[in-house]
Amino acid sequence: GDSVTQMEGPVTLSEEAFLTINCTYTATGYPSLFWYVQYPGEGLQLLLKATKADDKGSNKGFEATYRKETTSFHLEKGSVQVSDSAVYFCALAYDKVIFGPGTSLSVIP
Amino acid sequence: NAGVTQTPKFQVLKTGQSMTLQCAQDMNHNSMYWYRQDPGMGLRLIYYSASEGTTDKGEVPNGYNVSRLNKREFSLRLESAAPSQTSVYFCASREGVLNEKLFFGSGTQLSVL
Numbered sequence: 001g002d003s004v005t006q007m008e009g010p011v012t013l014s015e016e017a018f019l020t021i022n023c024t025y026t027a028t029g030y031p032s033l034f035w036y037v038q039y040p041g042e043g044l045q046l047l048l049k050a051t052k053a054d055d056k057g058s059n060k061g062f063e064a065t066y067r068k069e070t071t072s073f074h075l076e077k078g079s080v081q082v083s084d085s086a087v088y089f090c091a092l093a094y095d096k097v098i099f100g101p102g103t104s105l106s107v108i109p
Numbered sequence: 110n111a112g113v114t115q116t117p118k119f120q121v122l123k124t125g126q127s128m129t130l131q132c133a134q135d136m137n138h139n140s141m142y143w144y145r146q147d148p149g150m151g152l153r154l155i156y157y158s159a160s161e162g163t164t165d166k167g168e169v170p171n172g173y174n175v176s177r178l179n180k181r182e183f184s185l186r187l188e189s190a191a192p193s194q195t196s197v198y199f200c201a202s203r204e205g206v207l208n209e210k211l212f213f214g215s216g217t218q219l220s221v222l
Binding site for chain 2: 034046049095096100
């Protein structure tokens with residue numbers, strides 16, 4: 001079946017550090033891939049998406065590339081800020097949308 | 110400009126009781142979803158409806174039933190609540206399938222004692 005695996009957290013980084021959150025997926029077809037973010041006390045918001053292999057999604061300094069050969073969609077940011085502290089969810093979508101377990105990120109000054 | 114509206118926001122049940130969570134969207138979206146969110150487990154898909162008149166099981170459908178009443182409304186029913194169903198429930202919708210983002214309701218905090 002379809003599933004999404006993410007690196008376990010929590011991840012703690014200092015401000016301006018480089019961020020990578022790993023995401024791999026298992027899919028029976030060719031899904032679209034998403035990263036959602038949940039800030040403390042809020043609902044999920046779309047961060048970025050990619051709809052086909054080799055597409056790169058980007059938003060707010062975050063990037064992720066759809067890698068079909070490695071079934072991955074790793075999230076990266078070159079320089080994190082305290083305001084990036086949140087839980088990040090990787091997801092795949094056909095008619096259904098399946099989320100990974102989430103990775104908690106804390107950025108300290 | 111309501112978006113996705115869920116009711117109730119909070120609910121406490123006793124084991125064995127039944128209840129229905131209501132969800133309505135005013136964006137004319139075709140697809141609707143029910144998720145539960147538990148600590149450390151992310152959002153798990155319970156049921157979804159890709160279009161009016163269809164419903165399908167997600168990852169964790171046992172103990173739940175759904176009804177797509179019309180294009181706007183998608184309800185989730187717990188026939189005999191169990192403590193394992195204590196969770197935060199989210200309804201979501203999107204215009205179609207594949208590429209569109211999800212719009213989420215504000216969630217229902219359910220406790221089963």
